[in-house]
Amino acid sequence: MSDTAASALTAGATPDAGPSSGARRWLVPLALLACVILSFFDKISVAVLISSPAFQADLGLVGESTKLGLLMTGFLLSYGASSMFLGFLGDIFSPRSCLYGMLILTASIMAVMGFVDDYGLMLGLRVLLGIAEGPMFAVAYTIVKRLFPPREQARATMLWLLGTPIGATLGFPFTIWVIDQFGWRASFFAIALLTVPVMLLVYLVFRRLDVSTRSPALQHSDKQHVPLATHRAATGRLLKRWTFWSMCLFNVAFLAYLWGLNSWLPTYLVQDKGIDLDQAGIFSSLPFIAMLLGEVIGAIVSDRFDRRALMCSIAMLGAGLGLAMVLSIEGSNWAMIAAMSFSAAMWGVGAPNVFALLAKATPSDVSATAGGIFNGLGNFSGALVPVLIGALIVATGDMTAGLMFMMAMAFLGAVVLLPLVRRY
Known part of the structure; x- marks a missing residue:
């Protein structure tokens, strides 16, 4: 067995895991980078919207600075709670499946937001968006830890962490342009549509990965998820x-x-x-x-x-x-x-x-x-x-x-x- 293959197995991948060996494995953090950039588009869209007179008027928020602020605060609180209390799902189930689930949920929530006329419903959807996106960093970190040997983990982590400043840099002008050209509702639909190419990229990169690359607790088991009792003890x-x-x-x-x-x-x-x-x-x-x-x-x-x-x-x-x-x-x-x-x-x-x-x-x-x-x-x-x-x-x-x-x-x-x- 080659040193590269051995490293891949040590990190949790199977011998035919595709991108987990050789230069192609670096496609994994690049796919995660796309996910993080997209998640920042979701996060900051409301920061642009709360300055839109049309958005404020349609939701009855003119002069309601506190309610506007709650749209961000509600997201941040639910995001933090979800990260803390739902991140464990990446240990019990395949991180790849968790990634797919988060992308589908966030796209669906963003699409529904485009039809909303009620402030309470919009706030509730922002909270749900925070819950859906909360485990993102935990899942990305887990995938990198299992696919990359320790000597490469800082570089692999750096690649997907760059999605934070890049997402903020691109997200603001993109959202502003969409709102100016097509109205505030279109900004939600546009971000939901952007999920499609990101999901395609994730599928192409991860489809040959055995993300057994699941929890190490399953490496020598035919089970598809870790028993809760085992995970609680760990x-x-x-x-x-x-x-x-x-x-x-x-x-x-x-x-x-x-x-x-x-x-x-x-x-x-x-x-x-x-x-x-x-x-x-x-x-x-x-x-x-x-x-x-x-x-x-x-x-x-x-x-x-x-x-x-x-x-x-x-x-x-x-x-x-x-x-x-x-x-x-x-x-x-x-x-x-x-x-x-x-x-x-x-x-x-x-x-x-x-x-x-x-x-x-x-x-x-x-x-x-x-x-x-x-x-x-x-x-x-x-x-x-x-x-x-x-x-x-x-x-x-x-x-x-x-x-x-x-x-x-x-x-x-x-x-x-x-x-x-x-x-x-």
């Missing part, structure tokens, strides 16, 4: 690991930085630095470009040295130091944004390593469960960060309070993984 062992909860705490700090940057960077540039809105738009994009570069560099370096915890800790230390430089710079907006971009790039270095660390430090038979809890807790906490930063700014009357909070979370993330550095 989950109990996972929840007793202090290393797992250390990684969860790190992810809370990690996503707190990201949500803070996403929510408050433009406001900070305009209100605290006095930059005009047009220039603030350009300045706001530079840290995220740097973040993308950091993700690529972090994946390559980490796969070479396989020091996942160390890379994550260094990334957050660098992100915190970059924010400290931002707070110390006066008189030069370009120097300030360069420091902010350095901070974001260092955060990006950690991004592909987060799930690679989780894969290295948790058992394979509960990988989707671990990924779901890990991602769900991080998103729950992260969703509170914009509100918390806003409260700090109101309480202190100073925009820098938000940056100081993000800096503190970055340093917390760097410290919490130190006990894991030598082992992982």
